[in-house]
Amino acid sequence: MKLSFIGNGSAFNIARGNNSAYYLEGNKILILDCGESIFERIIKSNILDKANEVFVAITHLHSDHVGSLPSLIFYNYYKKGIKTHIVSGPPQKDEELSHLLTISGVKGIFNYCDSDLNNSFVNLKSCTFTPVSHTSALTQSYAITLNFSSQKIYYSGDTNDEDYIKKVAQNLKQNDEFYCDTCLADYPGNVHTNIDRLATLVPLEKRQQVYCMHIDDDKILDKIDKYGFHLAKTQTEKQKNQEFGS
Numbered sequence: 371m372k373l374s375f376i377g378n379g380s381a382f383n384i385a386r387g388n389n390s391a392y393y394l395e396g397n398k399i400l401i402l403d404c405g406e407s408i409f410e411r412i413i414k415s416n417i418l419d420k421a422n423e424v425f426v427a428i429t430h431l432h433s434d435h436v437g438s439l440p441s442l443i444f445y446n447y448y449k450k451g452i453k454t455h456i457v458s459g460p461p462q463k464d465e466e467l468s469h470l471l472t473i474s475g476v477k478g479i480f481n482y483c484d485s486d487l488n489n490s491f492v493n494l495k496s497c498t499f500t501p502v503s504h505t506s507a508l509t510q511s512y513a514i515t516l517n518f519s520s521q522k523i524y525y526s527g528d529t530n531d532e533d534y535i536k537k538v539a540q541n542l543k544q545n546d547e548f549y550c551d552t553c554l555a556d557y558p559g560n561v562h563t564n565i566d567r568l569a570t571l572v573p574l575e576k577r578q579q580v581y582c583m584h585i586d587d588d589k590i591l592d593k594i595d596k597y598g599f600h601l602a603k604t605q606t607e608k609q610k611n612q613e614f615g616s
């Protein structure tokens with residue numbers, strides 16, 4: 371797994387924590403999403419200790435994806451003495467996020483960077499946003515693509531966008547990885563992607579490259595296995611597995 375997961379749960383899954391991942395290269399870190407429970411997990415796991423530059427990319431404005439971003443920006447500024455770089459997306463996205471931060475009292479202590487991440491990373495070339503369907507209650511939700519020189523990492527954000535999933539799955543090259551919103555819940559108008567639906571969208575030979583995230587219910591784990599997908603395990607889950615030798 372190219373990404374390390376801080377949390378991998380859906381909005382109400384407090385045991386797994388909000389869905390959020392990061393990529394660390396040297397002393398630069400890029401964090402994808404920063405929901406309500408994420409700031410606490412970041413601090414407790416000392417993730418920021420090695421970082422002297424912090425980049426954040428937000429998929430959409432549901433609180434399980436953006437809820438503790440103000441605290442992260444405050445912490446970086448007042449405790450680490452650095453301004454957080456928010457990865458810029460389409461103008462309307464940046465405008466809405468800026469408004470949210472402004473009314474949260476976060477002003478002048480962060481900046482926006484372009485998709486090239488100020489060329490700060492050696493291996494990670496760019497971070498781009500793709501509009502995806504999720505819920506009409508939000509203006510727009512986005513998936514994120516991390517472009518490396520010979521690899522692409524896809525992070526769906528929250529989505530029920532079958533066309534997007536199908537397209538990504540079909541275009542996965544050998545080293546690419548696809549982290550996809552997956553749920554057990556199945557109901558008309560689902561704003562996430564049901565696991566059985568996901569299986570119909572991803573060809574068998576590509577499933578080993580797909581990591582299920584934003585988990586709503588642990589009963590899904592057997593199905594993830596059965597279909598040949600992976601779970602996007604958190605660092606804590608990985609350590610536990612190592613301790614128990616599995």
Ligand SMILES: [Zn+2]
Pocket residue numbers: 380381389432434435528584
């Ligand atoms: Zn969510």
Ligand SMILES: [Zn+2]
Pocket residue numbers: 430432504528
């Ligand atoms: Zn959402």
